[in-house]
Every structure is written in structure tokens, then in C-alpha cells.
Amino acid sequence: MKIINKMKVKHIEYSLEDVVRIFRLDRVSKEEIQSQCFDFRFYPRKFGMRLRLDESSSVILEEAKRTLTPREVNVEMKTAFYFGDWQMASKTEANNVEILLLFSDVGNNKKTVIEALNNFGWFLVGEGNVTLDNRNWFVLTFTPMFQEDISSVLKEMDKIFHWTPQYAIEKIKSEGLVPKSEKKRGDHPDAVYFFSDNVNIPEIINFGRELCIANKDSRNNWIYALLSVNTYDVRNIPFYYDPFTERSFYTKDKIDPNIIHIEAIYNFKTNNFLNTK
Numbered sequence: 001m002k003i004i005n006k007m008k009v010k011h012i013e014y015s016l017e018d019v020v021r022i023f024r025l026d027r028v029s030k031e032e033i034q035s036q037c038f039d040f041r042f043y044p045r046k047f048g049m050r051l052r053l054d055e056s057s058s059v060i061l062e063e064a065k066r067t068l069t070p071r072e073v074n075v076e077m078k079t080a081f082y083f084g085d086w087q088m089a090s091k092t093e094a095n096n097v098e099i100l101l102l103f104s105d106v107g108n109n110k111k112t113v114i115e116a117l118n119n120f121g122w123f124l125v126g127e128g129n130v131t132l133d134n135r136n137w138f139v140l141t142f143t144p145m146f147q148e149d150i151s152s153v154l155k156e157m158d159k160i161f162h163w164t165p166q167y168a169i170e171k172i173k174s175e176g177l178v179p180k181s182e183k184k185r186g187d188h189p190d191a192v193y194f195f196s197d198n199v200n201i202p203e204i205i206n207f208g209r210e211l212c213i214a215n216k217d218s219r220n221n222w223i224y225a226l227l228s229v230n231t232y233d234v235r236n237i238p239f240y241y242d243p244f245t246e247r248s249f250y251t252k253d254k255i256d257p258n259i260i261h262i263e264a265i266y267n268f269k270t271n272n273f274l275n276t277k
Contacts, residue, residue: 009126010126011127012126012127012128014130015130019137022089022100023086023089023100025086025132027086028084033132033133036084036104037106037133038104038106039106039108039109040080040106040109040113041107041108041112067120067121067122067145068121068122073122076120080116081112081113081116083103087103088100088101089102097143098125098141098142099117099143100140100142101113101138101139102137102139104137104138105129105135105137110138110140114140117142118145121145122144123142124140124142125142125143126140126141128140149239150239150240150249151237153239154234154235154249157197157198157231158230158231159197159231160194160196160231160249161195161204161263162192162194162195162228162229163207163212163226164224165215165217165219165221166224167217167219167221169225172227172257173257173260176254176255176260177192177227177254177260178192179251192250192252192255193249194248195249196247205271212268222267223265223267224268225264225265226265226266227260227262227263228260228261228263229255229260230261233259234255238251238252238253239251
């Protein structure tokens with residue numbers, strides 16, 4: 001297991017209909033919703049808790065050693081903060097599980113919940129709000145801090161691939177692929193990202209085009225190199241599923257320049273492969 005860095009928190013717009021559907025509020029009475037409008041600082045339970053609150057209302061934490069399962073998180077939130085089953089939802093996209101929590105905007109509830117989930121091995125990636133019974137409620141989305149090493153999965157592939165802008169090629173030839181935040185897509189962790197060898201050509205090109213469009217560097221001339229690495233050459237390096245992209249994975253280790261090959265050069269402005277010789 002390996003911890004991954006915090007991601008930037010995205011604001012997510014929720015309609016009342018969205019929240020009713022996600023948390024199945026059509027099955028929850030108005031009285032039950034009203035009963036959850038309290039400050040967690042003043043109603044912590046005294047038994048079976050992994051958490052407790054100090055006088056400044058901060059959650060006293062132990063360092064997260066693993067990511068608790070959604071079921072374990074559900075039990076902990078009910079024990080510590082009287083959460084109802086309807087206040088938590090989970091979903092799976094690609095290889096990632098997300099937890100969504102719904103709770104009232106009272107006191108320091110938001111801070112308390114974020115600290116609690118950090119303690120359980122989850123960190124905040126999405127934030128929104130909705131009005132229920134004339135009160136503001138938070139809808140927070142969390143993703144696991146820890147991902148499983150999938151190096152064994154890579155053994156079934158011959159090669160893995162990586163897109164890089166043309167201006168970075170010479171540096172990669174001398175230094176290899178080094179995890180850097182400016183190379184990541186969107187709000188992904190700092191790492192080197194690859195995709196599998198079972199992706200077809202149109203998907204490969206679309207994947208590269210997304211990276212090219214997102215690249216705001218002034219040196220970006222819309223020409224990218226498709227790099228490959230033989231999986232045998234990285235057999236001793238840990239890899240992890242990319243939480244947000246199907247058939248994509250990452251490593252936080254440096255990739256040696258001697259094992260990196262240029263498969264193709266593509267111009268995303270003219271939409272054609274260029275001669276690499």
C-alpha cells in the first residue's frame with residue numbers, strides 16, 4: 001500500500017433532485033432530516049469511537065495506516081456522530097471508489113468530518129451544497145488515500161504507453177520520466193501516468209488530445225510523442241490504478257531513460273502521425 005498526495009478540491013453543483021437520488025432521501029422522513037441538524041462537537045458518543053473531540057473542537061487523530069472500507073467508515077460515522085445510513089453513499093468509477101457524505105452546515109461540522117475521513121484514510125476531492133428544509137447541507141466527496149499495488153497486472157502486458165509534448169523529449173532522453181505536478185492531468189496526484197497496451201488507436205489519440213488541450217505551457221506546439229516502456233523493464237517498480245481514468249495507472253518512481261522508446265510522433269493540430277526517422 002502507498003499513500004497518494006492530496007488532490008485539489010473541485011466544487012460540484014448539486015440540484016435537490018441530485019441529492020434526493022444519490023442519498024435516496026425519498027425514503028427519509030422530514031423529522032429524521034431535521035434531527036441531524038446539530039453541531040457534532042456537542043454530541044460525540046462516548047463508546048466504541050476511533051475519534052474524540054478536544055476543547056477546540058478539533059478531531060484528535062491517529063495517523064492513517066490504511067484506507068477503511070466504506071462499510072467501516074459508515075459504522076464509524078454512526079458511532080461517532082450519529083450519522084444515519086442515508087447520509088452516506090458510495091460509488092465506483094473506473095478503478096476508484098468514492099464516498100459521498102451529506103450533513104448539515106452547523107458549527108465546525110465540515111472541518112470535523114474532513115478530519116475524521118482523513119483519519120479513516122480518505123481525502124476530500126469534491127465539495128458541494130444543497131438546501132434541505134431551509135438549511136444548508138454539505139455534500140462532500142472523498143477518495144482513498146491508499147491504492148493497491150497492481151504491478152502483477154502489468155506482467156500480463158507487453159508494453160505501457162505515455163504521451164509527452166515534443167519540447168520535453170530531449171530532457172526525457174537524458175533524465176527519464178520524473179514525477180512532476182505540471183505533468184499531471186487535471187487534479188491527479190504527482191506521478192508518471194501510463195495507459196495499457198489494450199487501448200485502440202482512436203482511444204490513444206483521444207487520450208493524447210486531452211493532454212494536449214490541457215497543456216497551457218507556451219512551448220506547446222500541439223506535437224506530442226507517444227512513448228513506450230517494456231513491462232519487463234519496470235517489473236520491480238510499484239504501479240497503482242489511476243483513480244479517475246479507465247485502463248490508466250501511475251507510478252511515483254522515476255523511469256530510467258534507457259528503457260524509454262519513442263513509438264510515434266503525432267500532430268494534434270493537423271491530426272496526423274509524423275515521420276519519426
